[in-house]
Amino acid sequence: MQQRSNILVVDDEPSNVQILAEGLSDDYDITVAKNGLEAFNNAQNFQPDLILLDVGLPDVDGYEVCKLLKNHDATRDIPVIFVTARDDDDDELTGLTLGAVDYVRKPFCMSLVKARVSNQLELRHKTQLLADLAMLDGLTAIPNRRHFEVEFEKSWRFAQRKQRPLSIAILDIDYFKQYNDIFGHLQGDKCLQTVAKKISDSLVRPMDFVARYGGEEFVIILLDSDLDSTIKVAEKIRKGIESLCLKHEYPTSNSWLTVSIGVATIVPQQGDNHKELLLQADKNLYHAKSMGRNRSAQA
Numbered sequence: 001m002q003q004r005s006n007i008l009v010v011d012d013e014p015s016n017v018q019i020l021a022e023g024l025s026d027d028y029d030i031t032v033a034k035n036g037l038e039a040f041n042n043a044q045n046f047q048p049d050l051i052l053l054d055v056g057l058p059d060v061d062g063y064e065v066c067k068l069l070k071n072h073d074a075t076r077d078i079p080v081i082f083v084t085a086r087d088d089d090d091d092e093l094t095g096l097t098l099g100a101v102d103y104v105r106k107p108f109c110m111s112l113v114k115a116r117v118s119n120q121l122e123l124r125h126k127t128q129l130l131a132d133l134a135m136l137d138g139l140t141a142i143p144n145r146r147h148f149e150v151e152f153e154k155s156w157r158f159a160q161r162k163q164r165p166l167s168i169a170i171l172d173i174d175y176f177k178q179y180n181d182i183f184g185h186l187q188g189d190k191c192l193q194t195v196a197k198k199i200s201d202s203l204v205r206p207m208d209f210v211a212r213y214g215g216e217e218f219v220i221i222l223l224d225s226d227l228d229s230t231i232k233v234a235e236k237i238r239k240g241i242e243s244l245c246l247k248h249e250y251p252t253s254n255s256w257l258t259v260s261i262g263v264a265t266i267v268p269q270q271g272d273n274h275k276e277l278l279l280q281a282d283k284n285l286y287h288a289k290s291m292g293r294n295r296s297a298q299a
C-alpha cells in the first residue's frame with residue numbers, strides 16, 4: 001500500500017491555512033509553516049512530498065523560498081505549487097520560471113487545488129519510480145554501476161570528513177566463461193542472480209552496499225570498516241557462495257562455483273583520489289586470481 005503523502009502548506013494567513021488543511025487532510029498529512037525560513041527549514045528536515053507556497057510572506061517572499069529550495073540538493077526535487085493572490089500573468093511566469101510546477105490563484109476553488117495536488121503527486125511518484133529503476137541492475141535487481149558511482153562518492157566524502165576507514169571489495173566469479181559454455185547463458189544468468197542475493201544477504205549493516213559492477217563482477221562498499229573487518233566480511237561471502245554448492249564442471253576449477261575477491265581500505269586524506277582505492281581493490285582481485293582463485297586478497 002502506498003504511504004500517505006505529506007504536504008507542507010506555507011501561508012501566514014490562518015484562514016487560508018485552515019481551508020487548505022481541512023480540504024486536504026482526508027487524503028494527506030499536512031504540516032504548516034507561517035513564514036519563508038520556517039518553510040525552508042521544514043522542507044530540509046522533513047522532506048515533504050509537495051509544497052503549497054504563498055508568495056506574500058512576512059520575512060522572505062515565496063519566490064525567494066522557491067529559489068532557496070531549488071538551489072539545495074535536499075529540497076530541489078520537491079514539487080512547489082504557488083498559491084497566491086497575485087493574479088498577474090507575469091507573476092505566474094515568475095513562479096513557473098523559478099521551478100514551480102503549478103500556480104493557483106486566490107481565491108481558489110478547493111476541488112481544483114485537490115486535483116492539481118493529486119496530479120503532481122502522481123507525477124512525482126512515477127518520476128521517483130523511474131529514478132529508482134535507473135539505479136537498479138535489470139538482471140539481479142541489486143544496484144547497478146551508476147548507483148555504485150553515486151554511493152561511492154558519498155561514502156568517500158563521509159569517510160574523509162569523519163576520518164573513518166572506507167573499504168572496497170571487488171568480487172569476480174571464477175571461470176564464469178566456462179560456466180556459461182557448459183550450462184548455457186540462461187543458467188549463467190540464474191547463477192548471477194543467486195550470487196547477487198547471497199552477497200546482499202551476507203551484508204548486515206545498514207550502510208553496507210553492493211552493486212553489480214559489470215558482467216560477473218560485483219563491488220561492495222563497507223563504510224567505517226577497517227581492513228581486518230573487511231577481510232572477515234569478504235571471507236564470509238566467499239565461503240557463503242562456495243557453500244551454495246552450485247555445480248561447476250570445469251576440470252581445473254573446483255567442483256562448485258567459487259569467487260575471488262580483492263579488498264582495499266583507506267582513511268581518505270585531502271588530495272587522495274577515490275579511484276586509487278578501486279584500482280587497489282582491482283589489483284588485489286587480480287592477485288587473488290593469479291594465486292589460484294577461490295580466495296580473498298588484500299594489499
Ligand SMILES: Nc1nc2c(ncn2[C@@H]2O[C@H](COP(=O)(O)OP(=O)(O)OP(=O)(O)O)[C@@H](O)[C@H]2O)c(=O)[nH]1
Pocket residue numbers: 139172173174175176177178180184185186187188189192214215216289293
Ligand atoms: N550469463 C551471463 N554471462 C555473463 C553476463 N555478463 C558477463 N557474462 C560472461 O561472463 C564471462 C566472463 O568471462 P572472463 O572475463 O573470461 O572470466 P572468467 O571465465 O570468469 O575467468 P576468471 O575470472 O579468470 O576466473 C564471459 O563469458 C561473459 O560472457 C551476463 O549477464 N549473463
